[in-house]
Amino acid sequence: MKGIFITFEGIDGCGKSTQTALCKTWLEELGRNVLLVREPGGTKIGERIRELLLDKKNSSMAPMTELFLFEAARAQIVEETIKPALSEGTIVICDRFFDSSYAYQGCARGLGPEMVSRLNMDATGGLAPDITFFLDISVEGAIKRRNTRGEEKDRIESAGDSFQEKVREGFIRAASGDKRIVTVDASADPETIFKQIQDKIKELL
Numbered sequence: 417m418k419g420i421f422i423t424f425e426g427i428d429g430c431g432k433s434t435q436t437a438l439c440k441t442w443l444e445e446l447g448r449n450v451l452l453v454r455e456p457g458g459t460k461i462g463e464r465i466r467e468l469l470l471d472k473k474n475s476s477m478a479p480m481t482e483l484f485l486f487e488a489a490r491a492q493i494v495e496e497t498i499k500p501a502l503s504e505g506t507i508v509i510c511d512r513f514f515d516s517s518y519a520y521q522g523c524a525r526g527l528g529p530e531m532v533s534r535l536n537m538d539a540t541g542g543l544a545p546d547i548t549f550f551l552d553i554s555v556e557g558a559i560k561r562r563n564t565r566g567e568e569k570d571r572i573e574s575a576g577d578s579f580q581e582k583v584r585e586g587f588i589r590a591a592s593g594d595k596r597i598v599t600v601d602a603s604a605d606p607e608t609i610f611k612q613i614q615d616k617i618k619e620l621l
């Protein structure tokens with residue numbers, strides 16, 4: 417069986433964790449080996465980089481530093497985890513991948529989507545997801561969802577609502593230019609969202 421690489425994207429609080437978990441359980445019930453990982457992180461080195469990136473004490477981090485740290489963590493997880501798993505026929509589900517750099521660093525931080533797209537390709541050695549689900553929700557909708565979870569905000573989540581708005585526009589822009597990215601209305605109930613995701617994945621099984 418061939419491996420399949422599936423990624424989930426969206427602004428903070430869009431409901432990715434619920435959907436990635438549902439997907440993993442469903443695909444395992446179908447008898448597939450599934451690996452669920454997250455970015456940044458997923459490797460020992462990547463988790464160290466994640467701490468640097470999300471630590472609120474690092475408020476002076478330059479946007480370019482931030483971008484290279486995300487790309488560094490990505491290069492590591494691709495080499496160490498994702499490529500080997502795919503070559504063994506595992507389905508890899510990644511909670512965020514390079515479209516997050518496109519939207520957050522390229523668009524919202526203003527580093528430029530073209531430059532980020534090039535670096536994304538370099539960091540992954542050209543490995544792109546087979547399918548990407550962009551869980552699209554309004555910034556207000558995401559805030560409501562986050563408030564019910566009651567988690568503390570990390571450095572990037574603390575950047576403010578207008579930043580999240582720009583991130584959302586970045587994802588919309590990425591999705592408009594690439595058939596790989598499937599936009600799902602993330603304001604719907606979790607079962608409805610999951611049904612749409614299942615239908616698309618079934619086409620790849």
Ligand code: TYD
Pocket residue numbers: 427428429432454455456470486511512513514515516517518520521570572573
């Ligand atoms: P995380 O706690 O994983 O957020 P979430 O649960 O919303 O996915 O933190 C990751 C944060 O890093 C999140 O705010 C998005 C941001 N990010 C980028 O800015 N660029 C990237 O390339 C990636 C992968 C994440």
